[in-house]
Amino acid sequence: MKRYTVNTALREVMARYRRLRALEESRKLAAQGALDIDILLDKHMYRGSASRNNGGSEPHGGA
Template sequence: MSKLLLEVDDEALAKAAAFLGTSTKKETVNTALREVIARHSRAIALAELRDMGARGEFDMLLDKRDYRP
Protein backbone atom coordinates (compact mmCIF):
# COMPACT_ATOMS: atom_id res chain seq x y z
CA MET A 1 0.00 0.00 0.00
CA SER A 2 1.33 3.46 -0.78
CA LYS A 3 0.99 6.72 1.08
CA LEU A 4 -0.54 9.63 -0.76
CA LEU A 5 -1.15 13.22 0.26
CA LEU A 6 -4.40 14.48 -1.26
CA GLU A 7 -6.72 17.41 -1.05
CA VAL A 8 -10.25 16.06 -0.99
CA ASP A 9 -13.71 17.56 -0.91
CA ASP A 10 -14.64 17.18 2.78
CA GLU A 11 -18.36 17.27 2.09
CA ALA A 12 -18.11 14.58 -0.58
CA LEU A 13 -15.89 12.49 1.68
CA ALA A 14 -18.42 12.75 4.52
CA LYS A 15 -21.29 11.78 2.22
CA ALA A 16 -19.29 8.86 0.84
CA ALA A 17 -18.46 7.69 4.37
CA ALA A 18 -22.13 7.81 5.34
CA PHE A 19 -23.15 5.96 2.19
CA LEU A 20 -20.43 3.33 2.51
CA GLY A 21 -20.69 2.98 6.29
CA THR A 22 -17.02 3.70 6.82
CA SER A 23 -15.57 5.47 9.83
CA THR A 24 -12.17 6.79 8.72
CA LYS A 25 -10.98 8.81 5.74
CA LYS A 26 -8.57 6.05 4.75
CA GLU A 27 -11.27 3.40 4.93
CA THR A 28 -13.66 5.62 2.95
CA VAL A 29 -11.20 6.26 0.13
CA ASN A 30 -10.10 2.61 -0.10
CA THR A 31 -13.68 1.35 -0.02
CA ALA A 32 -14.73 3.88 -2.65
CA LEU A 33 -11.88 2.74 -4.92
CA ARG A 34 -12.89 -0.91 -4.52
CA GLU A 35 -16.53 0.00 -5.22
CA VAL A 36 -15.57 1.77 -8.47
CA ILE A 37 -13.60 -1.28 -9.59
CA ALA A 38 -16.46 -3.65 -8.69
CA ARG A 39 -19.04 -1.48 -10.44
CA HIS A 40 -16.97 -1.30 -13.59
CA SER A 41 -16.41 -5.07 -13.53
CA ARG A 42 -20.17 -5.65 -13.20
CA ALA A 43 -20.84 -3.28 -16.11
CA ILE A 44 -18.40 -5.19 -18.29
CA ALA A 45 -19.95 -8.54 -17.32
CA LEU A 46 -23.44 -7.21 -18.03
CA ALA A 47 -22.36 -5.95 -21.46
CA GLU A 48 -20.86 -9.36 -22.24
CA LEU A 49 -24.11 -11.10 -21.19
CA ARG A 50 -26.11 -8.65 -23.31
CA ASP A 51 -23.90 -9.43 -26.32
CA MET A 52 -24.27 -13.16 -25.72
CA GLY A 53 -28.04 -12.76 -25.62
CA ALA A 54 -28.01 -10.74 -28.82
CA ARG A 55 -26.06 -13.54 -30.51
CA GLY A 56 -28.73 -16.03 -29.36
CA GLU A 57 -26.49 -17.97 -27.01
CA PHE A 58 -29.33 -18.36 -24.49
CA ASP A 59 -32.06 -19.28 -26.97
CA MET A 60 -31.92 -22.94 -25.90
CA LEU A 61 -33.39 -21.85 -22.57
CA LEU A 62 -36.61 -20.81 -24.29
CA ASP A 63 -37.56 -24.47 -24.76
CA LYS A 64 -38.21 -26.05 -21.35
CA ARG A 65 -37.46 -29.49 -22.80
CA ASP A 66 -33.81 -28.41 -22.91
CA TYR A 67 -33.67 -27.93 -19.14
CA ARG A 68 -33.22 -31.64 -18.36
CA PRO A 69 -32.01 -34.59 -20.45
Protein backbone atom coordinates (compact mmCIF):
# COMPACT_ATOMS: atom_id res chain seq x y z
CA MET A 1 0.00 0.00 0.00
CA LYS A 2 2.82 2.41 0.83
CA ARG A 3 4.49 1.98 -2.60
CA TYR A 4 1.17 2.73 -4.34
CA THR A 5 0.73 5.90 -2.29
CA VAL A 6 4.25 7.13 -3.01
CA ASN A 7 3.99 6.36 -6.73
CA THR A 8 0.61 8.09 -6.93
CA ALA A 9 2.00 11.15 -5.16
CA LEU A 10 4.99 11.26 -7.52
CA ARG A 11 2.73 11.02 -10.58
CA GLU A 12 0.57 13.85 -9.25
CA VAL A 13 3.60 16.04 -8.56
CA MET A 14 4.99 15.42 -12.04
CA ALA A 15 1.62 16.15 -13.65
CA ARG A 16 1.38 19.41 -11.70
CA TYR A 17 4.93 20.32 -12.76
CA ARG A 18 4.10 19.66 -16.45
CA ARG A 19 0.99 21.84 -16.19
CA LEU A 20 2.97 24.65 -14.58
CA ARG A 21 5.63 24.47 -17.31
CA ALA A 22 2.93 24.56 -20.00
CA LEU A 23 1.29 27.54 -18.30
CA GLU A 24 4.60 29.40 -18.13
CA GLU A 25 5.31 28.67 -21.78
CA SER A 26 1.87 29.88 -22.83
CA ARG A 27 2.38 33.07 -20.80
CA LYS A 28 5.67 33.70 -22.59
CA LEU A 29 4.04 33.10 -25.98
CA ALA A 30 1.19 35.45 -25.11
CA ALA A 31 3.63 38.14 -23.98
CA GLN A 32 5.46 37.83 -27.31
CA GLY A 33 2.19 38.07 -29.21
CA ALA A 34 2.51 34.55 -30.59
CA LEU A 35 -0.58 33.33 -28.74
CA ASP A 36 -3.86 35.21 -28.97
CA ILE A 37 -5.59 34.57 -25.66
CA ASP A 38 -8.74 36.38 -26.80
CA ILE A 39 -9.30 33.72 -29.48
CA LEU A 40 -8.89 30.97 -26.90
CA LEU A 41 -11.30 32.67 -24.51
CA ASP A 42 -13.96 33.13 -27.23
CA LYS A 43 -15.57 29.70 -27.07
CA HIS A 44 -18.13 30.58 -29.71
CA MET A 45 -15.34 31.04 -32.21
CA TYR A 46 -13.93 27.52 -31.99
CA ARG A 47 -16.97 25.59 -30.76
CA GLY A 48 -19.28 27.18 -33.29
CA SER A 49 -16.96 26.55 -36.23
CA ALA A 50 -16.39 22.91 -35.26
CA SER A 51 -20.14 22.29 -35.14
CA ARG A 52 -20.67 23.82 -38.57
CA ASN A 53 -17.85 21.78 -40.12
CA ASN A 54 -19.21 18.36 -39.24
CA GLY A 55 -22.91 18.77 -38.60
CA GLY A 56 -22.46 19.33 -34.86
CA SER A 57 -22.10 15.68 -33.88
CA GLU A 58 -18.39 15.67 -33.04
CA PRO A 59 -16.87 18.78 -31.38
CA HIS A 60 -13.31 17.97 -32.50
CA GLY A 61 -13.94 16.56 -35.95
CA GLY A 62 -13.31 12.95 -34.93
CA ALA A 63 -15.17 9.96 -36.27
